[in-house]
Amino acid sequence: MDWDKLRIFHAVADAGSLTHAGDTLHLSQSAVSRQIRALEESLGTTLFHRHARGLILTEQGELLFEATASMNRKLDTTAARIRDSEEHVFGNLRVTTTTGFGTLWLVPRLAKLYARYPDLKIDLMLEERVLDLPMREADVAIRMKEPNQQDLIRRRLLNIRMRLYATPAYLEEFGTPTTVEEMASRRLICQSPSTPQVTAGAALSQLILEQQPSSILMVNNYFGVLQGVLSNVGVGVLPDYLTVDFPNLVWVLPELDSAEVPVFLAYPEELRQSRRVAAFRDFVLEEIQSHRKLISESDNVAAQ
Numbered sequence: 516m517d518w519d520k521l522r523i524f525h526a527v528a529d530a531g532s533l534t535h536a537g538d539t540l541h542l543s544q545s546a547v548s549r550q551i552r553a554l555e556e557s558l559g560t561t562l563f564h565r566h567a568r569g570l571i572l573t574e575q576g577e578l579l580f581e582a583t584a585s586m587n588r589k590l591d592t593t594a595a596r597i598r599d600s601e602e603h604v605f606g607n608l609r610v611t612t613t614t615g616f617g618t619l620w621l622v623p624r625l626a627k628l629y630a631r632y633p634d635l636k637i638d639l640m641l642e643e644r645v646l647d648l649p650m651r652e653a654d655v656a657i658r659m660k661e662p663n664q665q666d667l668i669r670r671r672l673l674n675i676r677m678r679l680y681a682t683p684a685y686l687e688e689f690g691t692p693t694t695v696e697e698m699a700s701r702r703l704i705c706q707s708p709s710t711p712q713v714t715a716g717a718a719l720s721q722l723i724l725e726q727q728p729s730s731i732l733m734v735n736n737y738f739g740v741l742q743g744v745l746s747n748v749g750v751g752v753l754p755d756y757l758t759v760d761f762p763n764l765v766w767v768l769p770e771l772d773s774a775e776v777p778v779f780l781a782y783p784e785e786l787r788q789s790r791r792v793a794a795f796r797d798f799v800l801e802e803i804q805s806h807r808k809l810i811s812e813s814d815n816v817a818a819q
Contacts, residue, residue, distance in 0.1 A: 520554040523547055524562065525583035528576065531569045604794045605634035612657035615737030616778070617641040620756055620806075621657070621799075628798045635791065643711035648783050655782045655795055659713045662781045669781040670796070672803045673756075677716040677773040679723070680757070680764040681750040692750070692768060698723050702730040702749030704740050712737075713754075715773035720752050722771070759809045 526536040527547060537547045555562050562576035572580055592607070612621060617639060629635065646652035649666050656662065662669055679698075681691075692698050705720040706712050716737075724731070732748055734740050741761075744751035750767050754776075758764060780799060786792045 520550050521583055523550045524554055525587060527551060528572055528580045604632040604790050606791055607636045607638060608791045608795055609638045609653045610655045611640040611646045611653040613643055613659060614641045616657060618738045619741060624802050632794055648781060654786060655792055657780050659776050659778055661777060661779050666784045667781045668784055668787060669779050672778045672780050673807060674775040674777055676755045676775060677719045677752055678755050679750050679767040679771060680744055680753050681767050682744060682747050683765055685747045686765055695768060695771060696726055699726040699728050701728060702732060703728045704732045704743040704749045704751035706735060707733050710735055713776045715776050716752055719773045759806055
């Protein structure tokens with residue numbers, strides 16, 4: 516199929532007019548019309564309904580327009596990758612991670628990344644479902660377990676633990692529990708153990724639920740759990756990375772520290788040379804290094 520004719524067809528379909536397409540392509544209306552007729556003849560079908568007010572795609576024309584639009588997007592992406600440089604990182608980057616990590620850790624730090632690369636466009640997909648990186652459902656993933664898909668470059672970022680946290684105000688009113696059994700008289704805020712979440716979080720929640728607390732608030736993500744804790748609703752099951760950004764939270768029952776949860780960053784092998792991926796990866800690694808130092812200091816203070 517003639518690429519030049521497809522390019523002209525796409526411009527006409529996008530503009531809905533031979534004249535406007537010709538202006539965009541710097542071609543005469545007659546030249547554009549000849550190319551469209553030639554394309555229709557080669558395909559053996561009509562691509563446009565011709566009306567006095569303009570051109571409307573036929574069903575066959577809509578199918579072809581979907582294909583040319585997809586081609587255009589891929590060409591634009593490829594061109595952007597070619598133009599990428601260390602001095603000017605720009606273009607679209609699709610990042611996926613869990614709702615909790617994305618809302619509570621990553622998003623609050625993105626202002627620094629945009630300050631460094633103001634032309635970067637991030638499409639952040641927050642969900643528990645593991646997207647298929649080799650099939651390019653996303654460019655970069657940050658997950659709470661090591662990815663098992665093939666042809667991925669992966670980097671372990673840190674280990675987190677699930678813990679019980681409350682505000683000083685809540686503990687002053689209801690008292691600080693000193694044993695897990697005392698959680699029966701405190702309000703627990705957690706995700707249901709049956710909802711998608713890290714195993715360590717589900718196990719810790721289940722342990723407290725076995726104490727049969729008289730009052731419970733269940734939320735389907737850690738952002739909601741955090742808001743409940745900050746609003747003095749109860750004692751919440753939360754990841755320990757929150758202590759850096761919310762230093763006033765009190766770690767309740769430190770002996771119930773959960774098993775470690777590994778956090779991995781991964782991206783497809785084919786994106787190894789992508790400047791956008793490298794910029795995002797390096798930024799996250801810098802923030803993680805700073806985070807590790809701060810959370811270590813926080814743990815030391817809590818242990819004293």
